[in-house]
Amino acid sequence: MEHQLNDRLEVIWMDAHSVSGWTDEDQLQNVINNEGMLAMITIGYFVCEDALYIYVTQTRDTKTPISRGNVFLIPKGSIQKIDLLSKTEAENTLKGV
Numbered sequence: 001m002e003h004q005l006n007d008r009l010e011v012i013w014m015d016a017h018s019v020s021g022w023t024d025e026d027q028l029q030n031v032i033n034n035e036g037m038l039a040m041i042t043i044g045y046f047v048c049e050d051a052l053y054i055y056v057t058q059t060r061d062t063k064t065p066i067s068r069g070n071v072f073l074i075p076k077g078s079i080q081k082i083d084l085l086s087k088t089e090a091e092n093t094l095k096g097v
């Protein structure tokens with residue numbers, strides 16, 4: 001699915017994480033069996049994408065041109081699912097968004 005600027009998205013992606021300190025085989029196996037991959041959920045406004053990342057912003061203003069805050073880059077290889085969310089009633093009342 002191709003996303004449009006400012007589409008509201010819910011992105012489920014797998015986060016990288018580490019085990020700090022010394023870990024023996026039993027402890028490592030316990031981490032693998034009990035933790036595995038960490039699924040993360042990010043909700044934001046679509047900005048753009050390139051070959052490696054999807055860019056979403058968590059905050060935007062209502063002016064044109066739009067200013068954005070907290071732009072988040074999610075590696076495409078870690079993305080499990082992207083859902084398009086409907087606009088809120090407040091967003092629907094704003095002109096030019």
